[in-house]
Amino acid sequence: MLRxxxxxxxxxxxxxxxxVSFEVKEGEIFALLGANxxxxxxxxxxxxxxxxxxxxxxxxxxxxxxxxxxQERVKRGISQVPEGRRVFSKLTVEENLLLGGYIRERGIxxxxxxxxxxxxxxxxxxxxxxxxxxxxxxxxxxIARALMTEPRLLLLDEPSLGLAPLLVRDIFHYIKEINxxxxxxxxxxxxxxxxxxxxxxxALLQRGEVVLQGKAEDLRDMxxxxxxxxxx
Amino acid sequence: MNLFLQQLINGLAWGGIYALIAIxxxxxxGVMQLINFxxxxxxxxxxxxxxxxxxLLPDKTxxxxxxxxxxxxxxxxxxxxxxxxxLGYRSLWRKNAPRLSLLIVxxxxxxxxxxxxxxxxxxxxxxxxxxxxSKSYFVGSIIFTNLQLIIILSCLLLMGILxxxxxxxxxxxxxxxxxxxxxxxxxxGVPRERxxxxxxxxxxxxxxxxxxxxxxxxxxxxxxxxxxxxxxAFIAAVLGGIGSIPGAMVGGFVLGEAETxxxxxxxxxxxxxxxxxxxxxxxxxxxxxxxxxxxxxxx
Numbered sequence: 001m002l003r004x005x006x007x008x009x010x011x012x013x014x015x016x017x018x019x020v021s022f023e024v025k026e027g028e029i030f031a032l033l034g035a036n037x038x039x040x041x042x043x044x045x046x047x048x049x050x051x052x053x054x055x056x057x058x059x060x061x062x063x064x065x066x067x068x069x070x071q072e073r074v075k076r077g078i079s080q081v082p083e084g085r086r087v088f089s090k091l092t093v094e095e096n097l098l099l100g101g102y103i104r105e106r107g108i109x110x111x112x113x114x115x116x117x118x119x120x121x122x123x124x125x126x127x128x129x130x131x132x133x134x135x136x137x138x139x140x141x142x143i144a145r146a147l148m149t150e151p152r153l154l155l156l157d158e159p160s161l162g163l164a165p166l167l168v169r170d171i172f173h174y175i176k177e178i179n180x181x182x183x184x185x186x187x188x189x190x191x192x193x194x195x196x197x198x199x200x201x202x203a204l205l206q207r208g209e210v211v212l213q214g215k216a217e218d219l220r221d222m223x224x225x226x227x228x229x230x231x232x
Numbered sequence: 233m234n235l236f237l238q239q240l241i242n243g244l245a246w247g248g249i250y251a252l253i254a255i256x257x258x259x260x261x262g263v264m265q266l267i268n269f270x271x272x273x274x275x276x277x278x279x280x281x282x283x284x285x286x287x288l289l290p291d292k293t294x295x296x297x298x299x300x301x302x303x304x305x306x307x308x309x310x311x312x313x314x315x316x317x318x319l320g321y322r323s324l325w326r327k328n329a330p331r332l333s334l335l336i337v338x339x340x341x342x343x344x345x346x347x348x349x350x351x352x353x354x355x356x357x358x359x360x361x362x363x364x365x366s367k368s369y370f371v372g373s374i375i376f377t378n379l380q381l382i383i384i385l386s387c388l389l390l391m392g393i394l395x396x397x398x399x400x401x402x403x404x405x406x407x408x409x410x411x412x413x414x415x416x417x418x419x420x421g422v423p424r425e426r427x428x429x430x431x432x433x434x435x436x437x438x439x440x441x442x443x444x445x446x447x448x449x450x451x452x453x454x455x456x457x458x459x460x461x462x463x464x465a466f467i468a469a470v471l472g473g474i475g476s477i478p479g480a481m482v483g484g485f486v487l488g489e490a491e492t493x494x495x496x497x498x499x500x501x502x503x504x505x506x507x508x509x510x511x512x513x514x515x516x517x518x519x520x521x522x523x524x525x526x527x528x529x530x531x
Binding site for chain 2: 048050070071074075079080082086088089090091095098099100102103145146149
């Protein structure tokens with residue numbers, strides 16, 4: 001579904017990604033792991049269109065989208081939930097969701113209902129400014145807002161960051177549920193332990209390079225991953 | 233006491249006009265962090281469009297003529313605002329150019345419009361036809377004119393319409409989203425360039441109407457007339473909190489009142505001084521403005 005081929009990204013003269021290649025298959029959860037500064041977020045931004053790579057190509061459903069504007073990628077079904085939730089804090093929960101549905105002419109009501117059945121709490125908070133929600137609720141809103149764009153591929157950047165352990169479990173549960181509805185998921189996480197539990201396959205980034213790639217259960221068992229990312 | 237009330241009423245008209253212009257500054261700042269210094273000249277163009285149309289109309293004082301004068305001023309200044317954004321700022325904005333580059337372009341457009349005006353209409357002030365014949369009303373010993381009343385009421389009406397657009401339409405929602413987090417709105421597929429265009433259109437429409445109001449109130453116009461009211465409206469926007477629409481309204485009225493009171497009780501020669509004094513004080517004591525919130529610069 002998504003094929004990233006040998007992309008190289010630079011911030012001015014500093015190289016952030018070297019020859020990064022991987023493929024996300026339709027219907028799976030693919031986890032992109034790595035330490036701070038390994039290039040995970042940069043990879044996501046390149047896929048969503050916030051960054052244009054200096055070299056390499058990105059294909060989505062066999063179409064070259066490397067230079068496509070962000071809005072066109074959203075229309076084709078790529079939606080990014082950025083790190084830090086980024087809800088519009090002064091706007092109400094409802095307005096946040098409607099902005100997610102901005103590009104869709106039809107079916108907004110139906111999508112709202114679908115989102116509310118997944119996150120009933122958002123329906124109760126509908127007319128509240130998003131800034132007054134708790135961290136966990138904001139994360140739900142951020143994911144719900146992305147779902148309003150009707151994504152085929154959902155890019156999730158550190159969805160568990162800054163949440164209490166119990167909430168982290170909830171969020172991962174929701175991700176699994178969304179995936180079961182047929183949305184392919186590319187998940188970026190520092191919490192490798194949780195990510196590898198729900199992912200089908202995964203890749204490990206180190207200093208801008210993919211150093212490992214394979215089935216999630218294989219990576220889970222690898223000694224090097226255990227010691228470096230799973231805490232022994 | 234009567235003098236004071238009288239001055240308050242006089243100040244309201246100017247306050248409303250400053251507020252209308254200030255809204256354009258603050259909205260554009262909201263969506264692209266740019267002080268559009270050409271905005272005062274859009275206001276001037278509105279006045280001149282009004283003049284040209286008023287001169288063309290046979291029955292200048294009929295309600296239809298008055299309506300046409302305002303409508304055409306609004307139409308052409310909206311068009312000008314869209315052109316300024318499209319030709320002046322957009323390519324720089326796309327390249328994520330430094331804010332200073334955009335500011336330099338703003339000053340250049342301002343000079344271009346002023347000098348084009350001088351070329352077309354000359355530097356001598358032109359008197360604006362009296363399309364609304366003046367009437368005065370007395371309440372006790374306080375006088376106010378029909379023009380003041382019209383200006384104040386139209387300002388309030390326009391602000392009401394603006395509020396509806398910004399708070400209750402899809403485009404208004406997109407404007408607020410872009411103002412709060414431009415990158416995030418792009419990730420949702422919000423067409424940011426169309427939002428910028430719409431914001432310029434809206435602000436310029438208000439400035440064009442304000443131009444005709446001043447032309448009627450003054451009642452003469454010249455190609456440099458946008459300079460001082462433009463700067464003062466900018467100060468009003470800063471006073472209210474740049475980026476905040478209610479702030480621009482409050483800032484406009486506060487500045488209009490303050491100016492009128494200073495000219496009444498001190499001396500009218502301090503009138504222009506006051507605005508800049510206000511700017512310095514606001515920047516020193518409360519840089520976020522009356523209604524603005526403290527902003528942490530993102531790294």
